[in-house]
Amino acid sequence: MTATEQLELVSANKVHGGWLKRYRHRSGSLDCDMVFAIYLPPQAEQGPVPMLWWLSGLTCTDENFMQKAGAQRKAAELGIALICPDTSPRGVDLPGEDDSYDFGSGAGFYVNATREPWARHYRMYDYVTEELPALVKRHFPVDGERESISGHSMGGHGALICALKNPGRYRSVSAFAPIANPMACPWGEKAFSGYLGDDRTQWAQWDACELVKQAGNSGAARQELFVEQGENDQFLEEQLKPERLEAVCAEQDHPLILRRQPGYDHSYFFMASFIDEHLTYHAKHLL
Ligand SMILES: CC(=O)Oc1ccc2c(C)cc(=O)oc2c1
Numbered sequence: 001m002t003a004t005e006q007l008e009l010v011s012a013n014k015v016h017g018g019w020l021k022r023y024r025h026r027s028g029s030l031d032c033d034m035v036f037a038i039y040l041p042p043q044a045e046q047g048p049v050p051m052l053w054w055l056s057g058l059t060c061t062d063e064n065f066m067q068k069a070g071a072q073r074k075a076a077e078l079g080i081a082l083i084c085p086d087t088s089p090r091g092v093d094l095p096g097e098d099d100s101y102d103f104g105s106g107a108g109f110y111v112n113a114t115r116e117p118w119a120r121h122y123r124m125y126d127y128v129t130e131e132l133p134a135l136v137k138r139h140f141p142v143d144g145e146r147e148s149i150s151g152h153s154m155g156g157h158g159a160l161i162c163a164l165k166n167p168g169r170y171r172s173v174s175a176f177a178p179i180a181n182p183m184a185c186p187w188g189e190k191a192f193s194g195y196l197g198d199d200r201t202q203w204a205q206w207d208a209c210e211l212v213k214q215a216g217n218s219g220a221a222r223q224e225l226f227v228e229q230g231e232n233d234q235f236l237e238e239q240l241k242p243e244r245l246e247a248v249c250a251e252q253d254h255p256l257i258l259r260r261q262p263g264y265d266h267s268y269f270f271m272a273s274f275i276d277e278h279l280t281y282h283a284k285h286l287l
Helices: 063-068 072-078 124-139 154-165 186-196 200-206 208-215 236-240 242-252 268-286
Strands: 008-015 018-027 032-040 049-055 081-084 142-151 173-176 225-230 256-261
Touching: 018 072, 018 124, 032 063, 032 124, 049 124, 049 154, 049 268, 063 081, 063 268, 072 081, 072 268, 124 142, 124 154, 142 154, 142 268, 154 173, 154 208, 154 225, 173 268, 186 200, 186 236, 200 208, 208 242, 225 236, 225 242, 225 268, 242 256, 256 268
Parallel strands: 049 081, 049 142, 142 173, 173 225, 225 256
Antiparallel strands: 008 018, 018 032, 032 081
């Protein structure tokens, strides 16, 4: 811990016997102040609990999942901490940062930007895989050896790439309506060209389909991917493309559970409907 590290409590609410707390801290990797949310189940009063990281989607902050998904009841029952970072650096005031919902503020895409002016602050991959986990492990009763990851849409993409880029790190990974092949959809092409430049070989490091292709060369065991997808999702065909992940997983013999749910859209109503099953899935790997 650095001598100056400070966590400022923003809010605290008791939920299902545990505590949902929000904290502000100075992020070194993003070079700005950030807020994250953590739900500690009642079991955390007795000793360290395993963790589920939740990565949210475009336009979200640390708050959406905690307020809308209804995950705390099951997390309290299972004894799993939930941790939700914000989705981009905040307050850094870069030109054009607030011009659109799918780039800049609220749209960090969980990559480390290499292109100016984004490279100094837009390092969400380092933030969610290194800086914030280290901080959480220093300050809260969590078991650093037991972590899993999940997310929605842009955050589903984030969860998949974090797991695929770090074999053996997360006990399990799941995703709701992930942007499965960002190199080949308008959201991803805009974000990757803006943050990473025009060299598509660099983009491949941040694309779940490309990482599944590369996973066979790492020597590590292939980790199962659990994906939930609503069939009435308004972004399904143009942006999400789960069939591409399905095809590449079949081609590479990479384990994938892809569940298509009739009638469900892209909203948090979809996540609220299946979050308990995802928590139960992660609990099988964490407990
Ligand atoms: C709270 C909420 O509705 O979140 C939300 C809405 C829309 C989207 C879209 C379109 C993409 C995404 O990545 O996340 C996302 C989250």
